[in-house]
Amino acid sequence: MAKPLLSVLLISATLFAQHTAPPLRELAESRGMRIGAAVNPGALKNEAAYAGALAREFNQLEPENAAKFGPIHPQQDTYNFDPVDLQVAFAKAHQMAVRGHTLVWHNQNPAWLTGGTFTPVQLSEILQKHIQAVVGRYAGQIYAWDVVNEALNDDGTLRKTIWSGSPGYIEQAFRWARAADPKALLFYNDFGAEGINAKSDAIYQMAKDFKTRGVPIDGIGLQMHLTSRPVPIAGMEANIQRITDLGLQVQYTELDVRLPVESGKAADDALATQAGIYHDVVALCVKFKLCTAIQTWGFTDKYSWIPGRFRGMGAALVFDADYQSKAAYRSIASALTGERPNTR
Ligand code: XIL
Numbered sequence: 001m002a003k004p005l006l007s008v009l010l011i012s013a014t015l016f017a018q019h020t021a022p023p024l025r026e027l028a029e030s031r032g033m034r035i036g037a038a039v040n041p042g043a044l045k046n047e048a049a050y051a052g053a054l055a056r057e058f059n060q061l062e063p064e065n066a067a068k069f070g071p072i073h074p075q076q077d078t079y080n081f082d083p084v085d086l087q088v089a090f091a092k093a094h095q096m097a098v099r100g101h102t103l104v105w106h107n108q109n110p111a112w113l114t115g116g117t118f119t120p121v122q123l124s125e126i127l128q129k130h131i132q133a134v135v136g137r138y139a140g141q142i143y144a145w146d147v148v149n150e151a152l153n154d155d156g157t158l159r160k161t162i163w164s165g166s167p168g169y170i171e172q173a174f175r176w177a178r179a180a181d182p183k184a185l186l187f188y189n190d191f192g193a194e195g196i197n198a199k200s201d202a203i204y205q206m207a208k209d210f211k212t213r214g215v216p217i218d219g220i221g222l223q224m225h226l227t228s229r230p231v232p233i234a235g236m237e238a239n240i241q242r243i244t245d246l247g248l249q250v251q252y253t254e255l256d257v258r259l260p261v262e263s264g265k266a267a268d269d270a271l272a273t274q275a276g277i278y279h280d281v282v283a284l285c286v287k288f289k290l291c292t293a294i295q296t297w298g299f300t301d302k303y304s305w306i307p308g309r310f311r312g313m314g315a316a317l318v319f320d321a322d323y324q325s326k327a328a329y330r331s332i333a334s335a336l337t338g339e340r341p342n343t344r
Helices: 002-020 024-030 041-046 048-057 082-093 120-137 169-180 198-213 233-245 268-286 327-337
Strands: 034-039 060-063 097-104 144-149 185-190 219-222 225-227 249-260 291-296
Touching: 024 034, 024 048, 024 327, 034 048, 034 097, 041 048, 041 082, 048 082, 060 082, 060 291, 082 097, 097 120, 097 169, 097 249, 120 169, 144 169, 169 185, 169 198, 185 198, 185 249, 198 233, 219 233, 233 249, 233 268, 249 268, 268 291, 268 327
Parallel strands: 034 060, 034 291, 060 097, 097 144, 144 185, 185 219, 219 249, 225 249, 249 291
Antiparallel strands: none
């Protein structure tokens, strides 16, 4: 007799806890921070559970693909703004800020661009027009842009891309973005540059040089695509410290922690390790006044880029495929509730 009653009580207690625990966005707001997620437009349109969780938990969103060069500028004289417009409208309706991603990248460029024969001068004109059109359209609506994404190699040298033939293209892109929306925060965004290494050294030197010469830059985006291997927290802290010492913001832009999965499921111990990693990186950001946003790359394991990109991996986000919050969700909540000394 006692047992079924007990489980009923336990189940109602769990449901009750889920309904009364403050959503992540409330915790982030009390810290003066943004908590965001990259958005899958199909799910946003068609799944009430997706849209509901996004609006309930997050005070920031970012189109995962829709604002990239190819999707938003499919022909030389055609822009496809509708998908981004829809996400901007959703954000407005739910008091969420919007990050823009991304203006200059080597991936997801349209065929007219990659297959064309343009001189460096023409390419630079194309890029300037693109930035004017896209940043200009969302001026006042997109508060921060990843102006340039992944322009450096792991050894810190400049990546050879369609853009790198135009000398100074990175700083030019920042200048054009500033001109198109003087109020938007402008970020350089990259992966594998969270701790101290050749790439993060090069990013730091570039940002320092930009600050010295008056090239408009406001922050560095750390993508944070992590695995269950131990995270070099001390190196990450030193890196965030030196970036914020320049007066620049840091934002985590694409946080996820991928795990080995079988039929989409990760092992319990891996999920516990994952929760620990989420806790530690969020707690690290919370330490810095200038670490202003934490964004995950999606929010439900149902729509994550990981299984499509890393074979045998998945379960990288904080809600499972049925929109149930995971241990990683609770560790973000607890890290956001911890102290924010605001001393640096
Ligand atoms: C990924 C998207 O998640 C996928 O849907 C798409 O197929 C490829 O791009 N770094 C970035 C993101 O800056 O834009 C990438 O997003 C993931 C890696």
